[in-house]
Amino acid sequence: MTIELSKEVRADAIASVQRFFKENMEEPIGNIAAGALLGFFLEEIGPSIYNKAVADAQERLLQRISELDFEVHEDEFEYWKKYEAQTKARKYVSK
Template sequence: MTVKLTMDEKNDIQSIIQRFFEQERGEELGIIGTEQFFAMIDEEIGRYYYNKGLVDAKRLIEEKMMGVDEDISALEILPPRRPRIK
């Protein structure tokens, strides 16, 4: 599954990449180089972040469901306690 980014999001990411190369490496990366670098990150590395996000979301949902289960159990009406017959 691929993540669909808007054109504005892609442009923002490409600007970040260009700024990084200029500030950290002193290199001016053109549009084609920026697009190629972004495509490589997207295709080769992006899946790790995507999958980590899914794991985090699953854990959060499981925690919330555990809380819901506890809340529902707290609402349970138990039968009155009766003395044992001997």
């Protein structure tokens, strides 16, 4: 799967690469070279980051699914228990 960036995000990423080189390297990097470096990182390292993000999201979803029974569980066959409790309460009130 190819990771595609919008024009705006790509422009911001290239500007960030250029700033990084300007502030941390001995030589600045041009717009074309920064774009090529960004393209390399997206193609070579991007899939690893993407796969890790998918695995993290999948793990979180599996945790949430395993908790689903506890969050939405309803006790079954409770009508008669409630009915008997109401009946007992009425008997004590009427005495």
